[in-house]
Amino acid sequence: MTGSPPVAAQVDLRQQPVEDVLERVEQALHVRLDRQALVRRRRSLGGRTDRGTWVRIERRGFEQIGPQGWNGTEAAAVLQGVAMPEWYQGVAWREQGEPVMWRADELELMTSPSVARSALVLDDPGLPDAWWEVLNASLDALAAQRTPRIAAPDTVTITQEQVTQILGESFPGLADTRIERWAPAHADLTWANVMGPEFSVIDWEDWGMAPRGLDAATLWGNALAVPPLADRVQQERRADFESRDGKLMSLFFLSKIVGSLSYEGDPLLAPARKEAKRLVGELQHTPDR
Template sequence: MTAAVFTAPAQRTDRDRMVRAHAAAARELRVAASGSLVWGWQGRTLGRRADRFWLRLLCAPLEKEGGHLWEGTATAQQALPRSIPRPALHHVLDWTAGVHAYRAELTEYVPTRPLETGSPVLKREVDLPNAWWQDLKQALADASKTPTSRVAVRQGWVDKSFTRFLGIPPVQITATQTGHGDLHWANLTGPPVVLLDWEGWGRMPVGFDVGVLHAYSLTCPGTAHRIRQEFHGVLDSPEGRVGELVAVGQLLQVVDRGGHPELGTPLRLHAASLTGVPVPQA
């Protein structure tokens, strides 16, 4: 999990380079980009509406081209069942320029806005109908059955970092399923529910996705309580508790690195309620 800071690149030259590359991709794919620029994590991605599509540009240094996140959208399109409400991928365009690699993804435009913008952290209570929650649960259930060799959460991270961030010995991940990998409010629309940005999908502990969504909701206790009600069968199970602990630990690492400071206190309190021990201070 990365610190989701949705801002333009710090350097103006990098910002201008990304804007030019996005415009070049639009010309090559013969679409007209318009509307606001939507930056992803630390300016690594740039999205914009393009006619009836959404055009998203990814950039990486040449030596870091490819890999888990780079291929995520394309592999999700191929592997995940269409019963999951998500934008369909229509075209992928790859090229290199100088020391950078680029990938442009032309996907279906989703007219319903994400429930949060600019940050994955929930800033206000959301009152979503029962049908929305049922559709989300069905989408996650459909994803969970998808066979894949992609791994989104590894035991190695638990062994290395668990004690540092949670203050307890590492747990063992014994039950896994396929999931989204970054289930937060900027990746959910509604109603109706659509799950956006599948770049990090793969195998993960049971309960991890729901644990991530709950953790990003701790700033809004009513919504956090609703999540625990809707997913009590997962979160209250032994396997789901492991997945939630891993999700909380990874998000504590994000906070430790300076991301989402507003989550620091509620996340530490929640972690202590799960483990029964105080969370180590960074």
């Protein structure tokens, strides 16, 4: 008999003791981690090493690891023309007695910090034109490649069925949610995962094939509280946003803001509602092709 897969207990690594994990990673990768500068997030850790590299450590339950595995950062090492940290080595292990996997990857240390500490921005970071040029070159290069991997935004594998369900629940006026073009995407292109003023993209664990425009929509949506910045994203990635798939992906992102879990204190809510109304109207008046 087969049943539902076991679900991992929720753990917040910002509160959980992690010294044993750090020691295991150090022994496996033959590095020493700087404890004083350790970055702790809910399900990941990051830190500088004594040889001038960066190590990212993540804990993930079995239910969030699909058949394609969980080596996205390693798999992304073959991508060409994308500004990203070089991958050096990695290690993975199962947490004893729990349906949980740990993974640590040693990467090139980027000289520029993340543009923002969280996914969204509330102030214009004043990025130089060169930053936008490399962003465009990287996203274009990424989209031109092919991979058997399927993107998993928010650790959930993206499918046509999922897109149709989410858009149908949030925007019932949409009659057609078919995706026409799929291409490789980072799948978590937030302002915390892009570096500046020198552009690069980090955290590649969930990249793969996705509907066109997913990355552009994610970056744009997380900039809606800063209209000039959101406008710049739209301008730079105009071809994505003007495509039918790009509009659907914009709504796919907006559904997380204006849907059933929306709250009035969200700085993205008001502009998201305005943009959602515009996009639904445009898609409803787009002739069938």
